[in-house]
Amino acid sequence: MKLVIKHCLTIFFITLCISTQAQIKGYSYKRELIGVNDTWHSITIPIDLFSKISPTLSDIRIIGITDKNDTIETPYIIDFSAEKISKKEIVFNQINESKNKQGYYFTFEIPTQKVINQIELELGQQNFDWRVLLEGSNNQQQWFSIIDNYRILSIDNEQTHFQFTKLIIPNSKYRFYRLCIKSNEKPYLSGAKISLDERIDGNLINYKIETSKIETVKKETIIEIGLQSVVPVCFVDIKIKDGFDYYRPVRIEYLADSINTDKGWKYSYYSVESGTVNSFEKNEFRFSSTFAKRFRIIIDNQDNKPLSIDSVLVKGYKYELKARFTESAKYFIIYGNKNAFAPSYDIALFTDKIPATLSALNLGDEQYIGKEERQKSHPLFQNKMWLWGIMLVIIVLLGWFSIRMIKHK
Structure with a gap:
């Protein structure tokens, strides 16, 4: 009888492990958080991470693995220093x-x-x-x-x-x-x-432009810009060499989609901002953060000579997580889940309680935990009904053996 109970408890703990694995199911990447030694810490979101997360930043989680192999989730808020x-x-x-x-x-x-x-x-x-x-x-x-x-x-x-x-x-x-x-x-x-x-001024990051191309098509100057990766862009500064007076319509677009057809690639650009470039003010344009890798700027020259473009600066806000750690554990940031919804944490309602100065955590190397790794350590049961069924069987068996022991006494 003790042997049966032992087997039942073993199965019970296996189901708990399976439930723990389910907490990170669907996520593709993780990085260890290094330096957790206080209740509050900040974590700067690195530039190379933006290409692997949702544009809404909803698929970021901070989890911890305790000494007892329990999985805990750490609450956080996303913060960025916008200009005021x-x-x-x-x-x-x-x-x-x-x-x-x-x-x-x-x-x-x-x-x-x-x-x-x-x-x-x-x-x-x-x-x-x-x-x-x-x-x-x-x-x-x-x-x-x-x-x-x-x-x-x-x-x-x-x-x-x-x-x-x-x-x-x-x-x-x-x-x-x-x-x-x-x-x-x-x-x-x-x-x-x-x-x-x-x-x-907000805390802006100056993104490196990897490729750029300037051409005049009909009466328009088109500036194509390629960044190193997908990043959130909210600021574009167009530097123009010409010293004469000018006033021309301009629009800024980002590449939203591309399709390879029989006639070649077709690109779909969406507008994020429009206005004018002129010789009286700085040609700086601010707009809502837009996740993209490729942008283009179109200046309508009308019947005028095209402007001489000196340079273009592309910037975006520095995003960081402010997280609260209450238990001793080995912590990771996991991300890359298209089906994840934004989490809802209490600390978002009490931001005034978050310390003004937080020590920053470092991130370890990125580890892939996507489909390939999950296939190697495949869950024992795909359907959750099986888990509930096993739990019910365990409870019935434990109850039955308990009744038999009482009767024998």
């Missing part, structure tokens, strides 16, 4: 308007004397190209130059509707600001917005 932009509008009064040989003057008073770095002008005219001077003073007796020969522009025709009337200045703190618009024609200043714009 705040805009504080400043109350002001327009107090003077005058004219001399230099141009037309407009004076603004800020009673609170707060720091500003931007003035957006609202002008009633179209099709102008003017230069402006901005000065600051605390007493209207002594004026200090802030910007000079700054260009504001408006183009309005059948092809283009463009206006650039934003004065971006160094952080300044004066009670009075005097604006001079150098024009022979009287400007109709219908209003203005004065503000302090603060930007905290």
Whole structure:
């Protein structure tokens, strides 16, 4: 009888092992986490991992194997340092308007004397190209130059509707600001917005461009970019050599799919951002993170000479996991499961409890745990009903032997 009970318990523990293996079933890769010695740690997602996970980052898990061979799952949140932009509008009064040989003057008073770095002008005219001077003073007796020969522009025709009337200045703190618009024609200043714009840059990774190609097709300049692997891209900076003025429509696309046909490869590109490249602002484009390896930038030259492209920068956010470790175990990060759903952990509701500074963990070498390895250590039973059936048989046998022992006594 003891022998039977021993066999039953053996089968019971086998089923537990099978259940443990089921926790990582469907995942293709794992890497050991090295350096777990505290409750909270951060794990930077390496660039080469993005090509093997879902674009939604839903198929990442952190598991641990205890000394008793139990499998535990560690909760985490995904974090990335996006740029933060705040805009504080400043109350002001327009107090003077005058004219001399230099141009037309407009004076603004800020009673609170707060720091500003931007003035957006609202002008009633179209099709102008003017230069402006901005000065600051605390007493209207002594004026200090802030910007000079700054260009504001408006183009309005059948092809283009463009206006650039934003004065971006160094952080300044004066009670009075005097604006001079150098024009022979009287400007109709219908209003203005004065503000302090603060930007905290995000933690961006500059991706290496492996291949690039620039060609002109009909009236379009097409820039094709190939990265080393699939990565999340959210920022593109187009550097243009030309010193003359330009204003041209542009769109940024990524390669979503490709099909090999009898006539060769057919590529499907989807648009992620559109706008204009111009000589008045930085040609930087920000958009939602897009997972791709190949991008193309299309500039519509219209009837103009193609622009001379100096370089293109492609960047993406640095993603990291912030995880909580509560048990002693050997920990792994597993990933690569197209059917996995995003996990739901309590710590996502209490992010304010996560320490601001976390020690980073290192990742071990990548190990493949896909179909080939699972075939070598094939589960004893494919159907879960068999497991439940065996568990039921074990319970019945244990109950039957217990009753027999009671009767013998």
